[in-house]
Amino acid sequence: MDHLDGNVLAGPITGFFDFEPTTAQGQCQSCADIAALGQAMVYGQPMGFVARCGNCDNVLIVIVERAGQKSLNMRGLRWLRVADPVEQNRI
Amino acid sequence: MTSPSAGWLTGSLTRAHPLTTSARSITFTVPSWPGNDAGQHVDVRLTSPDGYQAVRSYSIASAGPGEMIELAIDRLPDGEVSPFLVNDLELGDTVELRGPLGGWFVWRPDQPQPVQLIAGGSGVVPFIAMTRAHASAGNSVPMQLLYSLRTPEDAFFRDELSQLAATVRTTWHYTSIVPPGWSRSAGRLTAKDLQRETLPPEKTPLTYICGSTGFVETVSRALTSLGHAPDAIRTERFGGT
Amino acid sequence: MAVFGGRRREDNPALPPGQHLTESFPVLSAGPTPSMDTADWEFFIHTETGKTHRWNWGQFLALPSADITVDIHCVTSWSKLGTSWRGVSLDTLFAEVETGFDFVMAHSYGGYTTNLPLEEILDGKAWIAYEYEGAELDPEHGGPARLLVPHLYFWKSAKWVRGLTMQREDNPGFWEEYGYNLHGDPWREERYS
Numbered sequence: 370m371d372h373l374d375g376n377v378l379a380g381p382i383t384g385f386f387d388f389e390p391t392t393a394q395g396q397c398q399s400c401a402d403i404a405a406l407g408q409a410m411v412y413g414q415p416m417g418f419v420a421r422c423g424n425c426d427n428v429l430i431v432i433v434e435r436a437g438q439k440s441l442n443m444r445g446l447r448w449l450r451v452a453d454p455v456e457q458n459r460i
Numbered sequence: 461m462t463s464p465s466a467g468w469l470t471g472s473l474t475r476a477h478p479l480t481t482s483a484r485s486i487t488f489t490v491p492s493w494p495g496n497d498a499g500q501h502v503d504v505r506l507t508s509p510d511g512y513q514a515v516r517s518y519s520i521a522s523a524g525p526g527e528m529i530e531l532a533i534d535r536l537p538d539g540e541v542s543p544f545l546v547n548d549l550e551l552g553d554t555v556e557l558r559g560p561l562g563g564w565f566v567w568r569p570d571q572p573q574p575v576q577l578i579a580g581g582s583g584v585v586p587f588i589a590m591t592r593a594h595a596s597a598g599n600s601v602p603m604q605l606l607y608s609l610r611t612p613e614d615a616f617f618r619d620e621l622s623q624l625a626a627t628v629r630t631t632w633h634y635t636s637i638v639p640p641g642w643s644r645s646a647g648r649l650t651a652k653d654l655q656r657e658t659l660p661p662e663k664t665p666l667t668y669i670c671g672s673t674g675f676v677e678t679v680s681r682a683l684t685s686l687g688h689a690p691d692a693i694r695t696e697r698f699g700g701t
Numbered sequence: 702m703a704v705f706g707g708r709r710r711e712d713n714p715a716l717p718p719g720q721h722l723t724e725s726f727p728v729l730s731a732g733p734t735p736s737m738d739t740a741d742w743e744f745f746i747h748t749e750t751g752k753t754h755r756w757n758w759g760q761f762l763a764l765p766s767a768d769i770t771v772d773i774h775c776v777t778s779w780s781k782l783g784t785s786w787r788g789v790s791l792d793t794l795f796a797e798v799e800t801g802f803d804f805v806m807a808h809s810y811g812g813y814t815t816n817l818p819l820e821e822i823l824d825g826k827a828w829i830a831y832e833y834e835g836a837e838l839d840p841e842h843g844g845p846a847r848l849l850v851p852h853l854y855f856w857k858s859a860k861w862v863r864g865l866t867m868q869r870e871d872n873p874g875f876w877e878e879y880g881y882n883l884h885g886d887p888w889r890e891e892r893y894s
Contacts, residue, residue, distance in 0.1 A: 371697065372673065372697065372733070374564075374696050375564070379562040379563070380503040380517060380559070389562075391562050391564040392563040405564055408564070410733075412730060412732050413732075414729070415729070416729060416776065416881070419732065421732060421733075428731075428732070428812075435880065435893055440879055440880050442878075442879060506707075507705065508704070508707045512707045538723075544703070544705055550702060553703050
């Protein structure tokens, strides 16, 4: 299956967090690679969004959207790091 | 102006014109749209009278502040949403929109690096926004576009790209049919083409690639082999629904 | 005003509720297509006693096979009627297997999993398919071999299947863990849990 880039996660992640998710940095639990979520490879549409590590294919995040609810599982991320938007705006 | 607004906004179709025989530019007026960066996308949601909903993600061809956003939609033969947006949607009709979305595949005028844009087919849409943002900011950072398309008739925004040539040079590449008198023959983009037509690694450009998965894979692999750092390449693949 | 209708939902008795017909064969997978050489391929059934039944590609092809023509239904709402396959019945593969457990977890090359009740894959209801429309099964559709359980939503028909592990409880597979139905009967529209 053709995969998409992590950029596509911006829409479905809206509502879980109040930061822009695709520029957030995350570390893969499996291979320790650090990358922006926008760099992940996204499979599984339209059943859901399965974001995999661009380095080792490990599943980082799964999002399933359905009428009235959506679920987010961050099974393969060791951590997620975002820039403080207030600090960013000061630059 | 880049933070995602939660929930859905209503946009009404204000302007529309054909881009090619299968594609259409559609501009929506979206009250309380916060403006968007060049390269961001928007989710479009359609609801049928019986409650069925379909959501698709589209790159935005416009950039900057204001409540108007322009999309450029290519009609997919077996599509569900694109044929409706290209063939059926009438001025004054409304759709639901969620966005602006994404912060990774964007270009902001304060970025210092030279910029190489590489588009395959309708993958040119986010780059239209970037060239417009570059022009309206009077930006002096070098930006150039390599636009690969099947035939001359498939070009989006050809006149506008030609008018922008003084600030953003567009190199046209045809994979299937070339215009009369064209000096090159039709064919897929090769590593040699990329070496000749794009900013070299020595200029430390930030390179953006947008197109089908196959196009993005081929081009990004070729660029890496030419010596570009993987971190200096940003990609956006589009899906087929 | 233009009215969005979505895909035509035809009044066809072969279509489960909420489904539409497609002539194409859309590809959906949770990960990249594994490159699988049949020389390295094997299929296993693992039971609670620790016993593992194994077939390599040659042994698998030597088993009696069947031609199967069935309708398939994807949870993303497309259905495809009259698809033809060739494969080995799970009844054949389970002939020598002794188990007291009522559920199986299907495992695929690439790491995908999906759960099924044992009774849903026996009695002529499921196969390990290796040909589609008279040709060897394309990798993007699950080749060299995939599970075929056509009476359930198609995510249950695991592509690139490598084996079945018996389980006591109906533990969820990949999509089931994230909210898709444990059972997945299209005629009862069991899409989500």
